[in-house]
Amino acid sequence: MDSLIQLFYDEANEMVEGMEQVLLALESGEPDPETVNALFRYAHSFKGNSAAMGFTHLSKFTHGLESAMEALRKEQRPLTPELATLMLQAVDLIRAMLERTRTEGDVGDPACETLLQQITAALNGEPVQTPAPAEPSTNAASRATEPSADAPEPSAPQYRIFYQPAPTLGDEHDPLQLLTELQEYGQVIECRFKEQIPPVAQLKPDACYGSWELVYATAFEPAIVRALLELTAEGAEVRIEPVQQASEPTPVAATPTPAQTPSPEPAPETPSVAATAAATTAAVAAAGKADSQSIRVSTEKIDALMNLVSEIVIAQSMLTSAQNADTDERTRAAIMQMERHVRDLHERVMAIRLLPVSYLFNRFPRMVRDTAAKLGKKVNFEIEGEETELDRTLLESLSDPLTHLIRNAIDHGIEPPDVRRQQGKPETGTIKLSAYQSEGRIYIEVRDDGKGIDTERVRQKAIQLGWITENDHPSDETLYDFIFQPGFSTAQQVSDLSGRGVGMDVVKRNVESLGGSISVQSKRGEGSRFLLRVPLTLAIMDGLGLTVADEHYITPLTAVVEAFQYESLQHTALFDQHEMVNVRGEFIPLVRLRQFVGLPDNRQDGLVVVLEQEGQQIALLIDSIAGQQQVVLKSLEENFTRVPGFAGATILGDGRVALILDVSDLIRRAHQASERLTAVA
Numbered sequence: 001m002d003s004l005i006q007l008f009y010d011e012a013n014e015m016v017e018g019m020e021q022v023l024l025a026l027e028s029g030e031p032d033p034e035t036v037n038a039l040f041r042y043a044h045s046f047k048g049n050s051a052a053m054g055f056t057h058l059s060k061f062t063h064g065l066e067s068a069m070e071a072l073r074k075e076q077r078p079l080t081p082e083l084a085t086l087m088l089q090a091v092d093l094i095r096a097m098l099e100r101t102r103t104e105g106d107v108g109d110p111a112c113e114t115l116l117q118q119i120t121a122a123l124n125g126e127p128v129q130t131p132a133p134a135e136p137s138t139n140a141a142s143r144a145t146e147p148s149a150d151a152p153e154p155s156a157p158q159y160r161i162f163y164q165p166a167p168t169l170g171d172e173h174d175p176l177q178l179l180t181e182l183q184e185y186g187q188v189i190e191c192r193f194k195e196q197i198p199p200v201a202q203l204k205p206d207a208c209y210g211s212w213e214l215v216y217a218t219a220f221e222p223a224i225v226r227a228l229l230e231l232t233a234e235g236a237e238v239r240i241e242p243v244q245q246a247s248e249p250t251p252v253a254a255t256p257t258p259a260q261t262p263s264p265e266p267a268p269e270t271p272s273v274a275a276t277a278a279a280t281t282a283a284v285a286a287a288g289k290a291d292s293q294s295i296r297v298s299t300e301k302i303d304a305l306m307n308l309v310s311e312i313v314i315a316q317s318m319l320t321s322a323q324n325a326d327t328d329e330r331t332r333a334a335i336m337q338m339e340r341h342v343r344d345l346h347e348r349v350m351a352i353r354l355l356p357v358s359y360l361f362n363r364f365p366r367m368v369r370d371t372a373a374k375l376g377k378k379v380n381f382e383i384e385g386e387e388t389e390l391d392r393t394l395l396e397s398l399s400d401p402l403t404h405l406i407r408n409a410i411d412h413g414i415e416p417p418d419v420r421r422q423q424g425k426p427e428t429g430t431i432k433l434s435a436y437q438s439e440g441r442i443y444i445e446v447r448d449d450g451k452g453i454d455t456e457r458v459r460q461k462a463i464q465l466g467w468i469t470e471n472d473h474p475s476d477e478t479l480y481d482f483i484f485q486p487g488f489s490t491a492q493q494v495s496d497l498s499g500r501g502v503g504m505d506v507v508k509r510n511v512e513s514l515g516g517s518i519s520v521q522s523k524r525g526e527g528s529r530f531l532l533r534v535p536l537t538l539a540i541m542d543g544l545g546l547t548v549a550d551e552h553y554i555t556p557l558t559a560v561v562e563a564f565q566y567e568s569l570q571h572t573a574l575f576d577q578h579e580m581v582n583v584r585g586e587f588i589p590l591v592r593l594r595q596f597v598g599l600p601d602n603r604q605d606g607l608v609v610v611l612e613q614e615g616q617q618i619a620l621l622i623d624s625i626a627g628q629q630q631v632v633l634k635s636l637e638e639n640f641t642r643v644p645g646f647a648g649a650t651i652l653g654d655g656r657v658a659l660i661l662d663v664s665d666l667i668r669r670a671h672q673a674s675e676r677l678t679a680v681a
Contacts, residue, residue: 005053008049008053009098009102011049012046012049012050012098013098015042015043015045015046015049016046016091016094016095016098017362018038018042019039019042019043019046019091019094020088020091020366021362021365022035022038022039022042023039023079023084023087023088023091024088024365024366024369026039026079026084027079027081027084027369028365028380033073036069036072036073037073039069039072039073040066040069040070040072040073043062043065043066043069044066046058046062046094047059047062047063047066050062051185054106055101055106056106056185057097057106057107057108057109057112058094058097058098058101058106059185060112060185061090061093061094061097061108061109061112061116062094064112064116065087065090065094065116065119068087068116068119068120068123071123072123080122082122083119083122083123086115086118086119086122087119088366089115090115090116090119093109093111093112093115096109097109156186156187156217156218156219157217157218157219157242158189158215158216158217158242158243159215159216159217159218159222159225159240159241159242159243160213160214160215160216160240160241160242160243161213161214161215161216161225161238161239161240162211162213162237162238162239162240162241163211163212163213163214163237163238164211164237164238165211179191182216182225185218185225186216186217186218186219186225187216187217187218188214188215188216189214189215189216189217190214190215191212191213191214191215215243222240222242225240226238226240297352299392302349302352302353302392305349305352306349306350306353309342309345309346309349309540310540310632311632312342312345313342313346313540313630313631313632314632314651314653316338316339316342316630317629317630317631317652317653318653318654318655319335319338319653320335320339320629320653321652321653321654322653323335342630343630346540346630350391350540353391353392353393354389354390354391354392355389355390355391355392355395356386356387356388356389356390357385357386357387357388357389357390357395357435357442357444358383358386358387359392359395360395360396360398360399360402361383361386361433361435362386363399364381364383364402364403364406364433365381365383367403367406367407368381368406368410368431369381371407371410371411372410372414375410375411375416376416376417377410377414377415377416377417377429378417378427378428378429379410379414379428379429379430379431380428380429380430380431381430381431381432381433382430382431382432382433383432383433383434384432384433384434384435385434385435385436386435388435388436388437388442389437390435390442390534390536391536394442394514394534394535397510397513397514398444398510398511398514398532398534400506400507400510401506401507401510401511401518401532402433402444402446402532404504404506404507405446405507405530406431406433406446408504409431409446409448409450409528410431412450413429413431413448413450413451413452413527413528414429414431414448414449414450415429415450415451423525425449429448429449429450430448430449431446431447431448432445432446432447432448433445433446434447437536441516441533441534441535441536441558441613442533442534442535442536443531443532443533444531444532444534445529445530445531445532446529446530446532447527447528447529447530448527448528449526449527450527450528451524451525451527452522452523452524452525452526452527452528453479453480453483453520453522453524453528454524455476455479455522455524458479458480458482458483459473459474459479461482461488461489462474462479462482462488465487465488467482467485476522477520477672480519480520480522483504483520484504484505484507484508484518485505486505487505488504488505511532511534512642513637513642514534514535515534515535515633515647515648515662516532516533516534516535516664517532517533517664517665517668518530518531518532518533519531519533533613533614533664535633535647540630540631540632540633541556541557541630541631541633542556542557542558542628542629542630542631543555543556543557543628543629543630543631543650543660544556544557544560544609544625544626544627544628545625545626545627545628545629545652545658546593546609546620546622546624546625546626546661547622547623547624547625547626548593548594548597548599548622548623549594549599549623551597551599551658552626552652552656552658553593553597553622553658553659553660553661554631554650554658554659554660554661555609555611555620555660555661555663556660556661556663557628559611559612559613559663560609560610560611561610561611561612561617562609562610563607563608563609563610563625564583564607564608564610565605565606565607565608566604566605566606566607566608566621567604567605569581569582569583569608569619570582579592581608581619583610583617583619588610588617588618588619589618589619589670589671590608590618590619590620590621591618591619591620591621591666591670592621593620593621593622594621596645596666603621606621606622606623606624607621607622607623607624607625608620608621608622609622609625611661611663611666611667613663613664613667614664616667616671617667618663618666618667618670618671620661620666629653631650631652631658631660632650632651633647633648633649633650633660634648634649634650634651635648636648636649636659643659644665644669645661645662645665645666645669646659646660646661646662647660647661647662647665648660
């Protein structure tokens with residue numbers, strides 16, 4: 001059952017997420033029948049799956065919620081903000097109950113009934129009140145025989161149920177529990193035990209009463225009823241037969257105990273619990289999903305496959321390096337063919353790990369809605385480029401940074417409605433979350449049309465913290481960097497959202513730990529833009545080998561523009577500290593790789609490789625180029641420590657370790673130094 005249970009939770013979480021997304025879409029736009037139908041199908045499928053797995057409380061609550069959705073679907077009731085809030089609270093309650101089932105089994109929540117009453121009141125346009133909780137009945141037997149509040153009328157389909165306990169029946173057998181479970185999903189019309197068995201109201205839970213049969217009315221499928229009985233009493237034999245509707249229930253003869261007569265003949269095959277769950281899972285696929293030929297594979301298996309491919313890439317690199325002048329043509333051809341296959345294998349495995357960023361972005365509309373409501377602000381949240389694909393590991397790691405940035409945009413960026421009106425802005429502010437791929441990297445942008453960053457206020461806070469003096473007037477870029485320092489906050493008061501000086505430093509640290517970077521652009525009164533740059537994957541990349549002295553370094557191939565002989569370029573120096581070279585009429589900073597890694601450098605020859613990221617360039621002076629190769633990225637932070645200017649390391653074909661250049665960091669450092677020297681001049 002382990003695989004079945006895991007399948008249930010995977011599908012259940014997707015359906016709960018789907019309900020939330022549809023509710024948010026209905027609230028923010030004009031309701032259309034297909035969207036409302038999708039909401040209903042999610043709830044209906046979730047209810048069926050929960051019942052099949054024996055989670056009756058979940059199924060019952062979702063059934064009540066489904067009735068409310070039915071009113072929206074058939075009667076086209078408006079989804080008011082109050083009703084949307086209640087429905088989202090119901091989704092949260094389902095999510096919490098679902099998580100509890102992992103450790104506690106079939107559990108209920110006293111808030112379910114109250115919330116359903118509030119939803120019903122909101123649907124009817126009545127004031128939403130919190131009803132007093134009903135007193136629980138102390139008579140379990142009477143609860144088992146009395147119809148439930150939402151039990152179907154006798155006109156619902158009726159079934160005759162034959163139940164015979166397992167021969168190894170123990171003390172755990174409780175007929176009251178069986179009847180109580182059934183009463184949750186229908187109405188017991190007639191129940192018969194053996195003649196000497198007392199009436200239902202006088203049953204004792206610790207007594208074994210053998211087999212029984214009953215007439216039962218329910219709107220649920222027989223397979224769900226069967227699943228309930230089989231899960232409650234393991235090993236029992238259950239037969240369910242339809243009963244022709246009539247004005248009077250059909251009399252049912254008493255069934256003798258197993259000791260008196262042989263077991264009844266087996267009925268035609270009825271779906272088991274596993275088959276029922278599989279059937280409902282198939283129904284889920286119809287609830288708003290496109291048909292696709294796919295299977296679920298655990299991330300551990302994919303990670304293991306990725307690690308194996310990484311080792312194959314290293315081995316292939318070693319094999320290629322082992323070629324020499326004595327290698328015959330046939331062997332060379334075989335090595336080249338293997339190299340092509342390894343590259344193809346790598347690309348296909350990489351594709352398995354990639355997920356659309358919508359997997360992450362879809363978590364934020366609900367957070368934006370709730371945070372804006374809490375702060376009394378109006379926010380329109382837009383998502384763009386959600387089809388952009390990114391490594392699953394990176395997606396999960398970006399969740400916290402993006403959460404901080406979006407909350408910060410709502411709290412510090414977007415102004416209250418009255419302030420925006422006074423400034424001639426629309427009352428509703430806009431936050432836009434977008435993603436796109438360029439130059440072998442993924443760019444994720446969080447943009448708002450709020451008040452922007454008050455750089456003078458940031459400067460005064462930095463002076464207060466002792467980071468600069470009153471006479472210092474740093475550039476905007478330097479002031480923006482202060483925002484990401486631990487303990488920095490310009491909030492006037494501490495709240496549960498901001499003011500403690502934590503959050504933005506976590507953003508920068510998490511992004512940099514992924515080999516990425518973050519930059520800020522802002523304009524007073526118009527808004528701010530935070531741009532995250534992260535690699536497409538943390539696994540394998542195409543690189544260009546560079547050499548200085550006897551050391552090898554790797555730069556991402558996507559960052560390489562062109563290469564020149566150093567002596568062929570015009571160059572100049574600023575205060576003998578910073579060099580620039582003229583590339584086709586444009587002077588760009590020159591970085592001597594020997595100097596950067598701490599080696600002596602007074603050479604006036606070599607190669608200059610021009611590297612570019614986001615429209616900015618640097619010239620990197622090296623000794624020679626070793627060639628293009630696929631490299632497996634290894635984290636420096638996990639295995640050693642973070643090294644400025646380097647994004648990671650790799651193992652070369654000859655077994656040596658080579659550092660991988662962080663081109664974005666090198667460009668940022670070179671241009672900042674150039675700006676400082678130019679300002680001094």
